[in-house]
Amino acid sequence: MTVSEMAQKLALTPVAMPDGDREVEGAYIGDLLSWVMGRAQSGNVWITIMSNLNIVAVASLADVACIVLAEGVTVDETVARTAADKDVNILSTSKTAYEVAAELAKLDV
Amino acid sequence: MNEAVRFHFVVDGEDFTSAGQASVQVKKNLRKLGISPEIIRKISIAMYEGEINMVIHADGGEADVLVYEDRIEIILTDRGPGIANIDLAMQEGFSTAPDNVRSLGFGAGMGLPNMKRYTDDMKIESTLGEGTTITMTVKL
Ligand SMILES: Nc1ncnc2c1ncn2[C@@H]1O[C@H](COP(=O)(O)OP(=O)(O)OP(=O)(O)O)[C@@H](O)[C@H]1O
């Protein structure tokens, strides 16, 4: 499944989707950036409530497929623009991290 | 020395909202050199952790990435406060990060352990009051 297919199925709102064709595989939930760097896998959906600019670099360098901002968290314009610029997909939702993960599991991600 | 390519960066200690720029640039450069995605990911993560540490703990520094035929070396040098107890600093969970950077998601005390985990060799030289040099090697 691609990031844009996932966005549609889970009704996630695209914040930046420069690479919607990226395949997703597995997910990681975390807000501590070094944990994400150490534990998330390439191609994962990274579910977080962190919204500062550093998440873009972390997502890019850890090579996750996308960031999902849970719990209604929003990012400012700079973060959205930088993500688009750096080829990092960001989606947002009012669902909890648990709900997002549970739905992904149902879809066999 | 048989040195193939060298990248040099000055890491600004002022602004950690945009920190990580050197690492992002290295990722791009290594892609152009045709290095495999798995190796690029290791280098990216290890270098980012080191770069962020220089910004948060040492007020910035310098980074050199040397690409040899059989390995990539990352050398991070700063003139920060130095690390008092390297064994302690290497432990997962040890952190002296201040509250303002913790609120951004740093300070888990996982950076140095990640650097070790994602590289084949890591050497820390540090002198209190003078600074720290970290050399990491990833085999190709
Ligand atoms: N370049 C440096 N200069 C001085 N002290 C450092 C440097 N790098 C690391 N340290 C010390 O080592 C500790 C552990 O570093 P480490 O990267 O593992 O964790 P952290 O930076 O505190 O948190 P995290 O990396 O998880 O966000 C730091 O809190 C700091 O005290």
Ligand SMILES: [Mg+2]
């Ligand atoms: Mg660190």
